[in-house]
Amino acid sequence: MTARVAAETRASVPDRAPTRVDIRSLRLPIAIMIVIALGAPFVIYPVFLMKMLCWALFACAFNLLIGYVGLLSFGHALFFGAAGYLAGHAAKVWGLPFELSVLTGMGTAAVLGLVVGWIAIRRQGIYFAMITLALAQLFYFFCLRAPFTGGEDGIQGVPRGKLFGALSLDDNRAMYFVVLAIFLLGFFFILRVIHSPFGQVLKAVRENEPRAVSLGYKSDQYKLIAFVLSAALSGLAGALKTIVFQLASLDSVYWTTSGEVILMVLLGGLGTVFGPVVGAVVIVCVESYLAQLGGWVTVVQGVLFVVCVLAFRRGIIGELSRVLHRPL
Amino acid sequence: MNTVFGVPIQALFSQLLVGLINGSFYALLSLGLAVIFGLLNVINFCHGALYMLGALVAWLMLEHFGIGYWGALIIAPIAVGLFGALIERTMIKRIAGLDPLYGLLLTFGLALIIQGVARNYFGVSGEPYEIPPQLTGGRNLGFMFLPNYRAWVVLVSVLLCGSTWYVTERTRLGSYLRAATENPLLVQAFGINVPRMITITYALGVGLAALAGVMAAPIYRVNPLMGADLIIVVFAVVVIGGMGSIFGSILTGFGLGVIEGLTKVYYPEASSTVVFVIMAIVLLLKPAGLFGRTA
Numbered sequence: 001m002t003a004r005v006a007a008e009t010r011a012s013v014p015d016r017a018p019t020r021v022d023i024r025s026l027r028l029p030i031a032i033m034i035v036i037a038l039g040a041p042f043v044i045y046p047v048f049l050m051k052m053l054c055w056a057l058f059a060c061a062f063n064l065l066i067g068y069v070g071l072l073s074f075g076h077a078l079f080f081g082a083a084g085y086l087a088g089h090a091a092k093v094w095g096l097p098f099e100l101s102v103l104t105g106m107g108t109a110a111v112l113g114l115v116v117g118w119i120a121i122r123r124q125g126i127y128f129a130m131i132t133l134a135l136a137q138l139f140y141f142f143c144l145r146a147p148f149t150g151g152e153d154g155i156q157g158v159p160r161g162k163l164f165g166a167l168s169l170d171d172n173r174a175m176y177f178v179v180l181a182i183f184l185l186g187f188f189f190i191l192r193v194i195h196s197p198f199g200q201v202l203k204a205v206r207e208n209e210p211r212a213v214s215l216g217y218k219s220d221q222y223k224l225i226a227f228v229l230s231a232a233l234s235g236l237a238g239a240l241k242t243i244v245f246q247l248a249s250l251d252s253v254y255w256t257t258s259g260e261v262i263l264m265v266l267l268g269g270l271g272t273v274f275g276p277v278v279g280a281v282v283i284v285c286v287e288s289y290l291a292q293l294g295g296w297v298t299v300v301q302g303v304l305f306v307v308c309v310l311a312f313r314r315g316i317i318g319e320l321s322r323v324l325h326r327p328l
Numbered sequence: 329m330n331t332v333f334g335v336p337i338q339a340l341f342s343q344l345l346v347g348l349i350n351g352s353f354y355a356l357l358s359l360g361l362a363v364i365f366g367l368l369n370v371i372n373f374c375h376g377a378l379y380m381l382g383a384l385v386a387w388l389m390l391e392h393f394g395i396g397y398w399g400a401l402i403i404a405p406i407a408v409g410l411f412g413a414l415i416e417r418t419m420i421k422r423i424a425g426l427d428p429l430y431g432l433l434l435t436f437g438l439a440l441i442i443q444g445v446a447r448n449y450f451g452v453s454g455e456p457y458e459i460p461p462q463l464t465g466g467r468n469l470g471f472m473f474l475p476n477y478r479a480w481v482v483l484v485s486v487l488l489c490g491s492t493w494y495v496t497e498r499t500r501l502g503s504y505l506r507a508a509t510e511n512p513l514l515v516q517a518f519g520i521n522v523p524r525m526i527t528i529t530y531a532l533g534v535g536l537a538a539l540a541g542v543m544a545a546p547i548y549r550v551n552p553l554m555g556a557d558l559i560i561v562v563f564a565v566v567v568i569g570g571m572g573s574i575f576g577s578i579l580t581g582f583g584l585g586v587i588e589g590l591t592k593v594y595y596p597e598a599s600s601t602v603v604f605v606i607m608a609i610v611l612l613l614k615p616a617g618l619f620g621r622t623a
Contacts, residue, residue, distance in 0.1 A: 072433075123615060130371065131607070134563055134564040134567065134603075137564075138604035141600045255560065295448045303441060305437025305440065306419065306438060308437075309430050310422055
């Protein structure tokens with residue numbers, strides 16, 4: 001209730017899609033999403049689909065922060081890339097099994113999220129964005145020099161290993177269903193978080209932080225927890241991507257990666273449940289079709305940013321949900 | 329005798345000079361960011377791209393029209409300033425009043441476009457730009473060799489920073505500017521054309537960035553990505569200094585450049601990260617920044 005009252009007292013909140021979502025009303029779209037995801041690998045190359053799923057999970061994790069707490073992090077590549085490196089290192093050098101490698105990456109991202117969040121939440125708004133960007137750049141230079149990342153070469157030839165020591169993941173279709181299961185786990189976890197009382201407080205902080213504070217909520221603690229959750233889930237996505245492509249590389253920690261995930265969420269719809277997934281699918285497709293154009297991909301991304309901000313602030317799912325009169 | 333903490337005094341001073349040069353560019357760019365943010369409430373992410381555009385315009389003018397450094401020093405900032413005015417009028421203006429994060433995202437998109445187009449036409453390797461004949465050579469100061477061009481860059485930057493400070497703090501135009509930063513509606517009610525002032529401020533801010541770009545062209549190679557990483561350092565400078573004070577931006581810019589130069593001498597591995605580390609420490613000790621007002 002707090003969130004709604006706060007939202008009504010502040011009319012200037014820019015175009016955001018309706019966010020009061022009843023989980024049950026999402027049953028149909030969720031079912032459609034799962035059916036498509038189950039059928040897709042029999043039609044489309046599974047590695048391409050896995051790329052989409054990793055980015056979609058990353059975008060969902062990012063949306064938890066921008067869409068539901070209103071914090072724009074410009075440094076999420078840090079968590080995505082760091083988890084990728086650690087997962088790759090764990091699987092290749094330490095010889096850990098698949099599950100533990102992914103958890104190592106995710107745990108690293110959570111710890112880094114705690115440190116970065118602790119520093120960055122001292123400032124609000126655009127300062128928060130600039131601080132996260134600067135800290136991510138710091139980490140990029142660290143990765144460039146640190147011996148275990150392999151510098152410009154990255155960590156190559158990461159073994160995929162076996163699920164629970166039994167199911168070999170070298171088969172792309174087997175790997176796909178494992179990635180899909182983990183993606184859905186992350187997706188439902190985020191859905192659960194944003195519909196919990198904790199999620200309601202997050203929205204209250206987003207809509208009117210001074211008011212949330214005056215009601216007795218320690219907004220900094222809520223922001224920090226949300227930041228760590230978002231970092232850990234971004235790390236999960238990054239670790240999976242490394243295992244799928246058997247490669248951890250420097251461009252995953254660069255600011256262009258942070259920009260890409262922002263674009264996905266913006267294009268799909270800030271603060272919508274399905275927006276990040278749709279945004280990730282669209283951007284991965286666009287980039288793959290435009291790959292032969294080389295450097296023009298950056299220009300297309302820039303144009304999408306400009307168009308989204310100037311004319312399409314609700315994003316694809318935000319507009320759809322407005323037309324259908326139901327939250328998505 | 330000729331060493332300071334085990335480093336030859338020659339090497340120390342030449343790195344200090346490099347630090348001052350970098351500091352000049354930090355100061356000029358963060359100054360522009362601060363002035364633009366004050367009036368428009370937008371963090372101009374394409375500031376680095378427009379700095380690069382200044383250098384690129386200078387190079388293009390030399391290559392295609394034979395206009396040298398001195399012409400470029402005047403024409404490139406004006407050209408980029410006009411381009412900036414166009415951006416402000418057609419795009420940034422339309423998101424006024426929205427959450428400032430949209431301004432950041434819009435200008436980030438513009439930076440991607442400008443850098444992407446430049447990279448497609450010029451490649452990533454970059455082009456050299458000659459130092460103008462009047463400023464080649466250098467002089468021996470006894471304890472170090474001072475290249476004339478570098479002395480010129482530091483001198484011009486100090487003058488530019490000083491005049492920006494003078495214009496905003498001591499002139500009538502500056503008083504309008506500061507008043508509009510506090511309360512644009514009231515200033516407009518007094519009959520001052522605030523929208524035009526906003527356009528002019530944005531154009532001047534990015535013109536300053538382009539001027540820095542032209543000055544940087546002979547030092548670094550003219551490269552489409554020369555502004556991309558620089559802008560992130562400048563953001564850190566802005567966070568450290570706080571955007572409340574013009575003088576604070578200038579001092580922080582030069583100071584961090586010098587610290588970076590010293591780091592290159594004593595602990596080279598950290599020279600690319602020292603500014604970010606300082607930012608983190610400042611945030612822990614003084615969250616509003618060294619010269620900032622609490623937001």
